[in-house]
Amino acid sequence: MxxxxxxxxxxxxxxxxxxxxxxxxxxxxxxxxxxxxxxxxxxxxxxxxxxxxxxxxxxxxxxxxxxxxxxxxxxxxxxxxxxxxxxxxxxxxxxxxxxxxQPYLSIAESIFLNREDNYKNIPILNKKATNERAVKVLKKFNISLNPKIHMEHxxxxxxxxxxxxxxxxxxxxxxxxxxxxxxxxxxxxxxxxxxxxxxxxxxxxxxxxxxxxxxxxxxxxxxxxxxxxxxxxxxxxxxxxxxxxxxxxxGRVVKNIFPKVECSIHDVVFRAEKLCGKGFKDISFEVHAGEILGITGLVGSGRSETMESIFGLNPLNSGKMYLYEKEIRIKNVRDAMDKGIAMINEDRKEYGLCLFRSITENISLPSLRKKHKGILINQKKEKEECNEIASKLSIKMANIKTDAFSLSGGNQQKVVVAKWLMDRPELIILDEPTRGVDVGAKAEIHSLMCQFAAEGMAIIMVSSELPEVMGMSDRILIYHEGSLNGEITRSEILSGKENQETILKKEFGGR
Amino acid sequence: MKQERIQVQKVNLLKMDQHDLNIFMKRYGIGFVLLGMFIVLSVASPRFLTVLNLSNVLTTVSINGLLAMGMVFVITAGGIDLSIGSMLALGSVTIGLIMNATGSIFLACAGSIIICALFGLVNGFLVAKFDMFPFVVTLASMLVIRGVSYVMSGGYSFALAKPEFAQIGLGKLFGAIPFPALIFVIITLMAFVLLQLTKFGRYVYAVGGNIKSATASGVNVLWTRIGTFVIMGICAGTAAIIMTARINAAQPNIGTGYEVDAIAACVIGGTSFSGGISTIPGTFIGVMIIGLIFNGMNLIGISSYWQIIMKGLLIIAAVMMDKFINRKN
CATH class of the missing domain: 3.40.50.300 (P-loop containing nucleotide triphosphate hydrolases)
Structure with a gap:
């Protein structure tokens, strides 16, 4: 009508x-x-x-x-x-x-920011007139708030x-x-x-x-x-x-081809039991050696928040975590690293790199503590190890001493991956590992993941990109508004029983 | 063709490829300003390029130099310390009180370093633990520390019990190298090792460069930040020893405004105010440039008021250069 x-x-x-x-x-x-x-x-x-x-x-x-x-x-x-x-x-x-x-402006001041009333011909604010105007417009929407209240309240x-x-x-x-x-x-x-x-x-x-x-x-x-x-x-x-x-x-059928290599799956490496924290509740899952566990869900559904809590970046409210069936407590990132957990954050620039420091410094930062005894850094050893891993991941760079800033998105991401491979982790969490990465580098990162799995690491991959999740994972967990809403196995995907539509339905809360 | 070969040779001479050279220029380009000043002053004044004058310059810059070597740690980790001028006074009064009570020069010097380091610890703890602005925290502690030195001394300067203490400020090693210059050079070398060759130094760069990434890489951000303030305190306590020895009295009113020159030296030397970028050689050059402005203008006979203006202009030029180089920000 x-x-x-x-x-x-x-x-x-x-x-x-x-x-x-x-x-x-x-x-x-x-x-x-x-x-x-x-x-x-x-x-x-x-x-x-x-x-x-x-x-x-x-x-x-x-x-x-x-x-x-x-x-x-x-x-x-x-x-x-x-x-x-x-x-x-x-x-x-x-x-x-x-x-x-603007937390310290009143409602009236916020509404009429840049359109304030003055006293006639004098450039001094007439707050009364502005407040009256605010009352009028608020009334139109049946809002009974006092226009003098500050926005912060x-x-x-x-x-x-x-x-x-x-x-x-x-x-x-x-x-x-x-x-x-x-x-x-x-x-x-x-x-x-x-x-x-x-x-x-x-x-x-x-x-x-x-x-x-x-x-x-x-x-x-x-x-x-x-x-x-x-x-x-x-x-x-x-x-x-x-x-x-x-x-x-x-719409589309899965057209990207992922270099997923089937690996034999071994014992449980990591198990989460009823994890609760800011943005997620009652999350329980396990991940095995040699397995790629895909986690998907809409942005803001609590996937990344869970991973950050496992890695000690944010506190857990409750729940238990086990590594090789031994209960572990993680208070900060160092605890997680000592237990053999590594995490590649979804926000590469915020949490991954010091953009204006060299590639070497970025790669060796997490492993300095263990790799170099005493207070001095063994510069030669550091350079050799970084060069070795950089060539293993085929990072394209002018020189290992260049700023991380000068690299392309894909190569920056490889530097972040390299950081965490210096000290072989048991469990590696990759949050949006291929975001903002070009197609070629994407495929390389995917085959690296398969390589890690083959070496017996347990891998958790969080991604919003359904073809990636479906193409790479042995199992998929689906988040919906802070809780798990379904688990899918690789065979269900290969048999066509589950597809993008059914997964998306689960992301939206359906069964 | 010929030119190319010459260039390659030059580069090889410095054991650097083109890329290293670029980095070198970016980090130490300010060195050419210092070189230029050297040349101009050598031509302008025959008294400039003499051993006596140069060791004089090193002695004059030693106090600011020590402060700058501490300050570069703090700024690199993303902080600032305004309380160091007051620390000089506190150190001075502490030296006087301990020396007059115990008669020990060693205890007096140790006391100065320890008390300044302790206040550095407090500064760092407040900044890092409660995430307070370093500018505000050290502004407040500047007042507190100044007040404490007045309270400890009763507000008066007083003479020192050991006249030989003055030798720290006046004496020379082998009759040639002044002690203040020697201390400055030693501390500079130590700062170089600590900031550029140790794990701690690496963490300082990481914390200043991107604190979130440092946290997510398992760096102990809290103690790294606190550490930089403690180092600042140790440097200030050492500078207080030289200053007290040169004045040959304990004074609670010295050191006002010294933080300005220390920060200026860091900035001129290429230290980024947003943290994460600095070098010790650069800072050393910054200290020397400030020293030469003073020394050179005196030699040429330009009014000393101009040196203040020059210093200000140079800081702006240095920051503009920093912005230009790091424009990708």
Whole structure:
């Protein structure tokens, strides 16, 4: 009923009309000629797997990123925002997934940041006038908060509401919402949906990105599906089912070939029993020598958090861990390393490398403690060992003394892998081992993993990329919102009993 | 063709390939500024390039040099220490009190080093354990330490019981090498070994370069950070010995502003303020450049006020160079 609110009065068919948008980051094609067409007053779901290019397109429309090519029309006029300010001035607001409020500004000050009231002709702030304006706009959304309250005292949901109020008060006709419910509970989500419907009745158009299918069917009118940086399909939500959308998102058959080598699987190396911590609960699993255990789930489902706790980066709230059936306690990273656990973090630049130090220094850092007796570093031995492992992993570099910064993503990742191989670990955890790595290096990292397995290490591989998980793992664990939701064996995949669609369903909470 | 061969020979002479040479230039390019100053001053003043004058320069820079050798550890690990000027005063008063009470020069010197190291430990603990800003922590301890030295001395300077103590500041080894210069050179060598050849030094670079990555590599971040502040304290305590010997009295009001020159020497010597990048030879060059600005301008007869301006401008130039080199940040 509310779907075509007043569109016939306008001279344009689509309020936002994006065509042939292309965006490259370095060598990777983030967007490959995608389109996005929105009708006025609609709530439009933009869906796709991690890395499908949704966020990139949002950033382009929001003025944060410039496309390489393509055209955008907004309200019938050619539109190109070079900065977020230009997007806001044009009438497009963006609600980011990560909210960044100004904690020490009041609600009124936050809403009218950069649009403050002054006393007549004097450049002194008229706080009273700003507060009154704030009360007026808050009232429109039935929010009864005192505008003088500081942002730091608000809940995440309230902060998000204020962001939406701010967007509307700038006269935004199009609001982009990137996973707005990822940090809200169900009641807050319901409140957000009421706000969205309210905005819709006022003629505001909304792009809604979410991984939660139920929400999409609850609040959206139409959809567009992206996959691997390309536009796949669009239509009305009422014409499709959840399974239709999941098939559209996955679409492809497993086309990448993985150099998985079958290894004989031996005893249990590591066993986790009911691990609980921030972002995950009741996680139990075991991993054997020679086995690659794949772990998948949506971003934020608690996979990486679990691994970081096992490695001692974050504390565990409860649960037990066993290495070779002996209980182990891990308080910090050094404990984990002493037990023979290594972890390659998903964030290479944050946790993996000191970018402006040499390759040698990066590779030898974790193993210095054990490999060099006394206080001095045996420079010659260090150089030899690093060179040896660098050539074993065929790291392409000018010189082992160059900064890690100068390497390509794939080679940087190999340096991180090399760090942890210096001291042969029993259990190696690889979190997104091939993220941001080109195809060639990817295959090399995969065959290295098989080599480790053959040498008898136990391997845990966390990945969002389903073909990788399916192609490399002996077993797959699937996370859903902090808990395990299913386990799949390699034979089930090889027999075709389980495929990308069934795995994705489990990631979304299905059985 | 001929030119190429010459270049290759040159590079081989330094036992470096082109790549090593690039790194060398990046780390020690500031050395050419020092070389340039040497040449200009040698031409401008016949008194400059004499053994006497050069050993004078080394003696004058020794106090700042010792402080800079400590400071480079702190800055490399991503910190800063503003309390070292006050530590000089505390060290001085401690030397006076212990010497006058026990009559032992050795105990007095040990006391200065230990008490400064202890305050360094406190600084480091507050910074590393509670993740407080080093600037704020050491700003506060600067006041506390200054106050403690006034309380200990009653606010007055006082004479030292052992006149031979002054020899540490005035004496020369074999009648040629002044003791302060000797101590400075020895501490520089020790700092070089510690920062660039030991595991601890490597951890300092790792913590300053990327603290999260250091944690995730099993580095003991807490004690590495604390360690840098303790080293700073030891260097300050040693500098206090030389300073007290040169003044030949215990004084609670010395050392104000000394942190500025120490930080300046580090920065001019290529130490990155964001941590993780520094060298001891670079810092040594930074110390010498600051010393030569003072010495050279005196020799040429330029008003000493200009040296302050020069120092300031040089710091800006050095930081700009740092930004330029590390633009990839």
């Amino acid at each position: 509310h779907k075509n609110a007043g569109s016939e009065n306008n001279s344009y068919e689509f309020i936002l009309d994006c065509n042939d948008i292309t965006k490259q980051y370095g060598g990777t094609q983030a967007l490959n000629g995608v389109q996005l067409k929105l009708k006025k007053g609609q709530v439009h779901a933009l869906i796709g797997e991690n890395g499908a290019g949704k966020s990139t397109l949002m950033k382009i429309i929001g003025g944060l990123v410039q496309p390489n090519s393509g055209t955008v029309f907004f309200e019938g006029k050619h539109y190109q925002a070079k900065s977020p300010v230009e997007a806001i001035n044009a009438g497009i607001a963006m609600i980011h997934q990560e909210l960044n409020p 608000l809940t995440l949901a309230q902060i998000q509401m204020i962001e939406i109020v701010k967007a509307v008060s700038t006269n935004a006709r199009l609001i982009l919402m990137d996973e707005p419910t990822s940090s809200l509970d169900s009641e807050e989500t319901e409140h957000l949906f009421n706000t969205i419907r309210d905005l819709q009745s006022k003629g505001v158009t909304i792009v809604y990105i979410s991984h939660r299918m139920d929400e999409i069917f609850d609040v959206c009118d139409s959809y567009s599906v992206f996959r691997d940086g390309s536009f796949i399909d669009s239509g009305n939500i009422s014409d499709v089912t959840k399974n239709d959308l999941i098939s559209l998102m996955v």
